[in-house]
Amino acid sequence: MNLHPVFVHFPIALLTIYALMELVRFKKIMAQPYWFYLKAVFLMVGGLGALAATYTGDMARSAVRQGDFVPAIANFKQVLSTHENFAHLSVAIFGLLAAAYLFAWINKEIVSLRGGVPPTTTCPTKPWRSRKQSYYVKKISESSLWRILTSYSNLLLTGPVSVIFALAGLICITITGGLGGVMVYGPSADPFFGIIYHLMFPGM
DSSP states (O other), X not given: OOOHHHHHHHHHHHHHHHHHHHHOXXXXXXXXXXXXXXXXXXXXXXXXXXXXXHHHHHHHHHHHHTTXXXXXXXXXXXXXXXXXXXXXXXXXXXXXHHHXXXXXXXXXXXXXXXXXXXXXXXXXXXXOSOHHHHHHHHHHHTSHHHHHHHHHXXXXXXXXXXXXXXXXXXXXXXXXXXXHHHHXXXXXXXXXXXXXXXXXXTTO
């Protein structure tokens, strides 16, 4: 049973919404406390969905081998290979962003536990809300590895960098979805993507 069509639409929708949200740079919206968490949820849920879509996409290859799927184009193998490459690139881009958001989210929670003291700063005993929480969280948050991961997260989530990554991810996932549609319905089904298809595969 080919489950790939079941999984592909939700991650494309969620990650597209996230990317558009990342491209919105209005200060009033970005200043809202919920804006960070809203983007993070769309991104992380969409990222998990993209992993499932990629996995089921690999499984769908068997349907082609068994003759259960009839391609709508002559250069199917070439388009399939490009489709897979852009799918993996999309997962990589959004995966990096999701990891950065996850670390940033955890750091926000650590700051809350530490009574407002940043996680990369040596923390006195008093600000901790709970002694049980203090030992393990302090050990982790003040470690060299955590400092490096926090620096990576902060760098990736700065305005220009996050916008570039979100835009690149949006382009990749659009091409991935478009090529998927071409393989099933042919290049004429979507006039807009049909133009992109003929630019990517001249003469077809």
